Amino acid sequence: MLSLSLRRRQGDFHMDVAFEAGSGITALYGRSGSGKTSVVNMVAGLSRPDSGRIVVDGKVLFDRDAGIDLPPEKRRLGYVFQEHRLFPHLSVEGNLVFGRNRVPPKDRRIDFDQVVEVLGIGHLLDRRPALLSGGEKQRVAIGRALLASPQILLMDEPLASLDGARKAELLPFIAALAQKFKLPILYVSHAMDEVLRLADTLVLMDGGRAAAVGPLEQLMSDPALRPLTGRYEAGAVIAATVASHDSAYGVTRLSFAGGTLVVSQAEMPVGAQVRVRIHARDIAIAIDPPERVSIRNVLPAVVTSVTAADSFLVDVVLSAGGAQLWGQITALAQAQLGLKPGMRVHALIKALTIARGDVAGRDRGSRQE
Ligand SMILES: Nc1ncnc2c1ncn2[C@@H]1O[C@H](COP(=O)(O)OP(=O)(O)OP(=O)(O)O)[C@@H](O)[C@H]1O
Numbered sequence: 117m118l119s120l121s122l123r124r125r126q127g128d129f130h131m132d133v134a135f136e137a138g139s140g141i142t143a144l145y146g147r148s149g150s151g152k153t154s155v156v157n158m159v160a161g162l163s164r165p166d167s168g169r170i171v172v173d174g175k176v177l178f179d180r181d182a183g184i185d186l187p188p189e190k191r192r193l194g195y196v197f198q199e200h201r202l203f204p205h206l207s208v209e210g211n212l213v214f215g216r217n218r219v220p221p222k223d224r225r226i227d228f229d230q231v232v233e234v235l236g237i238g239h240l241l242d243r244r245p246a247l248l249s250g251g252e253k254q255r256v257a258i259g260r261a262l263l264a265s266p267q268i269l270l271m272d273e274p275l276a277s278l279d280g281a282r283k284a285e286l287l288p289f290i291a292a293l294a295q296k297f298k299l300p301i302l303y304v305s306h307a308m309d310e311v312l313r314l315a316d317t318l319v320l321m322d323g324g325r326a327a328a329v330g331p332l333e334q335l336m337s338d339p340a341l342r343p344l345t346g347r348y349e350a351g352a353v354i355a356a357t358v359a360s361h362d363s364a365y366g367v368t369r370l371s372f373a374g375g376t377l378v379v380s381q382a383e384m385p386v387g388a389q390v391r392v393r394i395h396a397r398d399i400a401i402a403i404d405p406p407e408r409v410s411i412r413n414v415l416p417a418v419v420t421s422v423t424a425a426d427s428f429l430v431d432v433v434l435s436a437g438g439a440q441l442w443g444q445i446t447a448l449a450q451a452q453l454g455l456k457p458g459m460r461v462h463a464l465i466k467a468l469t470i471a472r473g474d475v476a477g478r479d480r481g482s483r484q485e
Contacts, residue, residue, distance in 0.1 A: 122168035131324040141301045143311045146321030152304040161188035194261030194269040198276045200253040202245040209241040215260035231259045251282035272304045320344040337440040339431040350396040352442040358388045374436025378412040378467040393474040399443030400464040413465040
């Protein structure tokens with residue numbers, strides 16, 4: 117568990133950040149200049165806060181009042197940067213061994229062979245970094261950081277320098293790390309597709325502050341946070357499990373807290389954990405249960421909040437069995453329906469509007485997308 121509370125003035129910019137990050141992947145998300153890298157650098161010991169405290173798993177890394185400020189090499193952190201920073205004169209194996217040798221044998225808790233296997237780099241061990249693709253280099257850099265048996269892994273835009281295909285190749289490896297090595301990860305990104313795929317917890321950074329911290333599904337489905345999440349299209353994100361495939365009709369059924377969702381057939385095994393993005397504009401709301409309607413997803417729900425987004429649109433947050441859905445209807449529709457918190461309604465979602473890219477695999481046990 118990472119717990120931090122930090123203040124630092126850098127030029128005109130004031131950082132004043134506090135949050136806690138538990139197990140799994142915690143994403144620091146925010147626009148350029150919001151302070152994401154500054155947080156990671158302070159945790160790593162690469163820059164010094166003016167005041168505050170940083171604790172990882174009960175170990176105090178920095179405490180201004182107590183006069184504690186461990187140097188980077190004593191912090192037991194792994195750091196993966198945007199660019200790989202591998203040693204060019206060493207082979208892949210040499211780079212990995214370098215990482216492992218940074219810690220005395222008694223403190224090594226991450227197995228060399230397992231790292232090689234999880235990252236799929238066994239066939240590259242003899243090669244020099246210059247002969248690797250961008251994605252392969254980054255996998256080796258991750259392996260080197262892991263083998264130093266860190267208490268937490270810091271990843272600062274590790275995919276930013278890769279093209280779309282390499283990025284897609286690396287995402288499942290990163291998703292597998294936190295679980296396979298029981299290692300919390302602090303992951304900096306300004307790319308929402310990465311964050312959706314990876315993050316358990318989201319820290320929304322804004323102007324040097326952690327403006328909101330919480331489970332990703334909750335923060336993404338909150339219209340009030342739209343100024344921070346909203347460069348991305350409005351909508352909810354729900355956690356679900358692949359329940360069945362129906363090849364005859366080309367559909368997949370996903371089960372989630374609020375019932376079953378039918379989507380176009382997904383290439384994922386039954387039982388896989390997924391995250392589904394449902395765009396606010398694709399939710400229609402009916403007060404009475406609709407009959408003989410083409411829409412397959414009709415979910416009973418309760419209205420949680422109704423807020424005008426602008427003069428034309430109204431945001432309606434719904435709870436479907438505890439899962440939060442976010443719909444947008446016109447102000448005209450709201451004038452006729454008169455939705456209020458507590459009302460029982462039916463959320464209608466066209467299966468067609470949930471595109472393949474909206475269903476992201478979360479099955480960290482496999483390397484499948
Ligand atoms: N050493 C420094 N001295 C003065 N100002 C700095 C220093 N380092 C960063 N800043 C400023 O602090 C602010 C936060 O920078 P930071 O790099 O943490 O943002 P970021 O959210 O990681 O941005 P990006 O997504 O562009 O990498 C910026 O306004 C930046 O110009």
